[in-house]
Amino acid sequence: MDSLHAIGFYVSSGVLLLGGLGVALLPGRDLRGTALAVSGAGLAGAYVSLSAGFAAIVALICYLGCAAMVAGPGYRVVEGVVGPVWRQVGAIGAAALLVVLGFAAFRGDFVHASFSAGPFDARAVARLLLAHDVLATEAVAALAIVAAAGAVGAWRIRDRAR
Amino acid sequence: MSATLISVFFVAGALVAVGAFAAAWRRDVTAAVATIPVMFAGAGMAFAGVARFAAAGGSHLLGQEFAVLLAIAAVALVALGLGIAGREGTR
Numbered sequence: 001m002d003s004l005h006a007i008g009f010y011v012s013s014g015v016l017l018l019g020g021l022g023v024a025l026l027p028g029r030d031l032r033g034t035a036l037a038v039s040g041a042g043l044a045g046a047y048v049s050l051s052a053g054f055a056a057i058v059a060l061i062c063y064l065g066c067a068a069m070v071a072g073p074g075y076r077v078v079e080g081v082v083g084p085v086w087r088q089v090g091a092i093g094a095a096a097l098l099v100v101l102g103f104a105a106f107r108g109d110f111v112h113a114s115f116s117a118g119p120f121d122a123r124a125v126a127r128l129l130l131a132h133d134v135l136a137t138e139a140v141a142a143l144a145i146v147a148a149a150g151a152v153g154a155w156r157i158r159d160r161a162r
Numbered sequence: 163m164s165a166t167l168i169s170v171f172f173v174a175g176a177l178v179a180v181g182a183f184a185a186a187w188r189r190d191v192t193a194a195v196a197t198i199p200v201m202f203a204g205a206g207m208a209f210a211g212v213a214r215f216a217a218a219g220g221s222h223l224l225g226q227e228f229a230v231l232l233a234i235a236a237v238a239l240v241a242l243g244l245g246i247a248g249r250e251g252t253r
Contacts, residue, residue, distance in 0.1 A: 002164075003164070005165070006164050006165040009165045009169070009170075010165065010169075013169075013173040016173070016177065016203065016207075017173065017176055017177065017180070019200075020176075020177050020180045020181065020200040020203070021180060023181075023184060023196055023197055023199075023200055024180050024181070024183060024184030024187075024188075024197060024200070025184075029193075032193060032196055036196060036199060036200075039199070039200060039203065040199075043203045043206070043207070046173070046207060047206075047207075047210055047226075047229065049165075050170070050207075050210050050211060050214045051214060052210045052213075052214065052225070052226040052229060054226060054230065055206070055210060055226045055229040055230050055233070058229075058230045058233050058234070059203075059206070059229065059230075059233040062199075062233040062234060062236060062237040063199055063203075063233070063236075063237075065237050066196070066199050066236065066237050066240045069240055069241060069244055070196045070240070070244070074244065074245075075192060075244065076192060076247065077190050077192060078190060078191040078192050078247045079189060079190065079191070080188075080189055080190070080191045080194070087186060087187055087189070089186075090182075090183075090185075090186025090187065091183055091186050091187045093182070093186065094179050094180075094182040094183035094185075094186055094187075095179070095183070097175075097178065097179045097182055098175065098176065098179030098183075101171070101174075101175025101176075101178060101179060102172060102175055102176075104171070104175070105168050105171030105172045105174075105175055106168065106172075124223055125223050125226055125227060125230070128223050128224070128227050129227055129230065129231075133227060136227075136231060137231070140231045140234050140235055140238075141234075143235055143238050143239075144234055144235075144237075144238040146238075146242075147238035147239060147241050147242035148238065148241060148242075150242050150245060150246065151241040151242050151244065151245030151246075152245070153245075154245035154246050155245055
């Protein structure tokens with residue numbers, strides 16, 4: 001990876017991690033939605049520096065959509081029923097997960113991989129999505145349709161009950 | 163200055179851990195749902211990095227394809243989660 005791609009990757013990764021931390025820690029739906037949009041922009045930049053331009057465009061659109069939903073007026077606060085002890089156990093487990101993943105990444109230095117930048121090539125990605133791995137694409141499309149229908153149904157039921 | 167596959171894995175692992183931490187720590191279920199895209203971003207970045215670094219001579223598009231599918235799945239799960247969680251919630 002040349003210096004330009006490396007600088008882009010590190011800057012985008014920093015923006016992405018800051019956005020992720022914002023989603024995790026910031027109060028208020030507006031701030032969390034903004035942080036999610038920032039993390040989407042960082043993710044798109046990281047994908048571009050990894051020569052995955054098509055994924056960058058799709059990720060940017062999807063994460064902006066997520067940010068709009070999180071920051072939108074349809075957001076409701078739902079208090080969880082999990083006790084504080086179990087939440088602390090979960091947080092410690094997440095910290096342990098970070099340690100394990102960091103160790104696994106550090107120990108992955110036996111792989112001597114070389115970066116090979118490629119063209120944008122959206123046509124090849126589309127051929128892969130719509131021809132070679134069409135079953136996975138259809139499964140995700142079905143998930144998206146079911147999720148959208150379920151969300152619309154849930155919102156309509158809530159509005160009718162109000 | 164260069165970025166390696168290990169750098170990509172560090173960023174991806176940090177994202178997954180941050181998302182898991184927020185999902186476990188947040189008292190508000192809807193805020194926990196909003197961390198799903200963060201975890202999926204880590205997974206997508208790992209896929210894209212592996213495909214770009216470790217597929218020398220082969221196709222570099224498989225990780226990009228997974229990243230695309232993960233992004234779409236993330237937005238679908240957030241929509242469904244916010245819709246379901248918001249049924250009983252308050253503003």
